[in-house]
Amino acid sequence: MLPSHMSYRDEFLEAIVENPYYCIVTVDREGYITYLSKSYGQFLGVKPKDVVGKHVTEVIENTRMHIVVKTGKEEIADLQYIRGNYMIANRIPVFSDGKIAGAVGFVLYRDTKEWMEMNSHIKSLLAELNQYRKRQKKKYGIRYVLSDIIGHSREIENLKRKVKKIAPSDVSVLIRGESGTGKELFAQSIHHLSDRSQNPFVSINCAAIPEHLIESELFGYAEGAFTGAKKGGKPGKFQLADGGTLFLDEIGDMPLSAQSKLLRVLQYGEVQPVGSTKTQTIDVRIVAATNQPLETLIENKQFREDLFYRINVVQLSIPPLREREDDVRILAKYFLHHISERAGKRVFELDERVLALFLDYSWPGNVRELENVIESAIHLTSSEKITLEDLPDHFKPDMTQPKHVLSLKEEVEFAEKRAIKRALNQTNGDKIQAAAILGIGKSSLYEKMKKYKI
Numbered sequence: 001m002l003p004s005h006m007s008y009r010d011e012f013l014e015a016i017v018e019n020p021y022y023c024i025v026t027v028d029r030e031g032y033i034t035y036l037s038k039s040y041g042q043f044l045g046v047k048p049k050d051v052v053g054k055h056v057t058e059v060i061e062n063t064r065m066h067i068v069v070k071t072g073k074e075e076i077a078d079l080q081y082i083r084g085n086y087m088i089a090n091r092i093p094v095f096s097d098g099k100i101a102g103a104v105g106f107v108l109y110r111d112t113k114e115w116m117e118m119n120s121h122i123k124s125l126l127a128e129l130n131q132y133r134k135r136q137k138k139k140y141g142i143r144y145v146l147s148d149i150i151g152h153s154r155e156i157e158n159l160k161r162k163v164k165k166i167a168p169s170d171v172s173v174l175i176r177g178e179s180g181t182g183k184e185l186f187a188q189s190i191h192h193l194s195d196r197s198q199n200p201f202v203s204i205n206c207a208a209i210p211e212h213l214i215e216s217e218l219f220g221y222a223e224g225a226f227t228g229a230k231k232g233g234k235p236g237k238f239q240l241a242d243g244g245t246l247f248l249d250e251i252g253d254m255p256l257s258a259q260s261k262l263l264r265v266l267q268y269g270e271v272q273p274v275g276s277t278k279t280q281t282i283d284v285r286i287v288a289a290t291n292q293p294l295e296t297l298i299e300n301k302q303f304r305e306d307l308f309y310r311i312n313v314v315q316l317s318i319p320p321l322r323e324r325e326d327d328v329r330i331l332a333k334y335f336l337h338h339i340s341e342r343a344g345k346r347v348f349e350l351d352e353r354v355l356a357l358f359l360d361y362s363w364p365g366n367v368r369e370l371e372n373v374i375e376s377a378i379h380l381t382s383s384e385k386i387t388l389e390d391l392p393d394h395f396k397p398d399m400t401q402p403k404h405v406l407s408l409k410e411e412v413e414f415a416e417k418r419a420i421k422r423a424l425n426q427t428n429g430d431k432i433q434a435a436a437i438l439g440i441g442k443s444s445l446y447e448k449m450k451k452y453k454i
């Protein structure tokens with residue numbers, strides 16, 4: 001029964017908002033939940049009053065509400081995977097005085113039976129699409145496309161936009177980033193989005209091949225080129241990639257002699273196999289990657305400057321994971337979901353302390369390391385939640401300390417940042433409570449959060 005003082009308009013709103021077939025959530029401009037309808041709570045298995053004040057990413061799987069409040073763009077009829085089902089989500093930003101004030105999200109399942117039928121239809125279509133993608137990927141030597149690159153940090157979104165712009169042209173791309181940041185994922189995505197996608201993607205790790213073999217690996221060899229050479233010779237990576245893309249991984253480790261030959265191939269588009277007098281015309285797009293400071297190598301005469309300019313037409317710089325906190329959360333959830341599904345285990349959650357540890361950790365192995373840590377924890381855990389005990393032995397709290405001794409000011413800032421994050425985690429993001437725990441004023445907490453970009 002509605003209270004008698006409710007207006008006609010309120011009754012309408014109440015009827016919409018509490019309709020059992022609609023799941024509704026609203027968030028503030030930072031993505032914290034301000035309202036969750038009863039039906040959505042039931043569907044998620046949470047009590048609305050318990051989740052109000054939490055960040056939406058903590059409560060709803062695969063949500064994009066926090067992104068809509070950043071972009072200010074509505075997202076209509078988006079497919080969202082929640083609790084084992086594909087749902088249809090509409091996300092609408094709300095403005096007040098021309099500024100973003102928050103967003104409202106509706107997730108639809110009009111009639112459970114009808115929805116289940118549609119859901120299974122969509123599931124089978126998606127399974128078919130996956131099969132098709134797998135076949136395509138196998139045929140052309142790629143495993144990843146742009147949508148496989150997970151992350152909503154501004155840096156990753158910008159990189160993805162840049163990839164879409166430059167992929168169709170034939171420009172050489174140099175991808176820089178620490179080990180495990182996803183350089184190969186970007187290289188494969190560039191190939192997939194280019195006109196060359198129906199031709200091979202071939203990769204070579206320049207650091208893994210002994211110096212005396214690198215030329216024959218790259219350019220092939222003719223019959224009788226050296227003792228033990230195969231009858232009829234052997235094509236090199238350039239010949240195999242003809243018409244497609246050649247990914248030169250760890251290019252900073254290429255020996256100088258091979259660098260000169262590579263430069264000639266790039267200048268003239270011709271390859272000469274080892275031991276052959278004939279040249280072959282080759283059409284290959286080059287995507288190179290390195291985690292080495294090429295500029296220093298150039299200064300030390302270990303890398304040719306002219307080759308650097310050839311390969312560095314467009315540069316993509318992938319920041320290390322420790323500089324992308326948003327991505328740590330999102331990637332952790334993504335790996336948790338996918339790896340537990342693959343392993344046939346029901347592991348749904350990360351303990352808050354694990355997440356806090358992840359946010360503090362320096363991730364020297366970047367995304368690859370995060371993936372491995374979660375995989376190992378999923379196999380070790382015997383509950384639905386990953387706790388500190390499930391983390392690998394080498395991954396313990398003292399590892400969260402910076403590797404090198406910092407200046408006193410940096411040490412203090414590091415400790416301050418960690419304490420604030422812990423307090424916020426403990427209070428589920430409630431800043432007033434967090435400030436009380438930390439023994440500082442609210443405005444001082446806000447100031448520090450701004451300073452440390454928390």
Ligand SMILES: Nc1ncnc2c1ncn2[C@@H]1O[C@H](COP(=O)(O)OP(=O)(O)OP(=O)(O)O)[C@@H](O)[C@H]1O
Nearest residue numbers: 148149150151178179180181182183184185367368
């Ligand atoms: N943004 C991402 N989304 C999903 N998975 C990722 C992402 N970045 C990296 N990975 C995972 O990390 C692994 C390592 O990525 P990749 O091989 O592309 O890194 P890399 O930078 O080329 O590393 P290296 O320099 O050591 O070769 C991938 O197999 C993939 O599983």
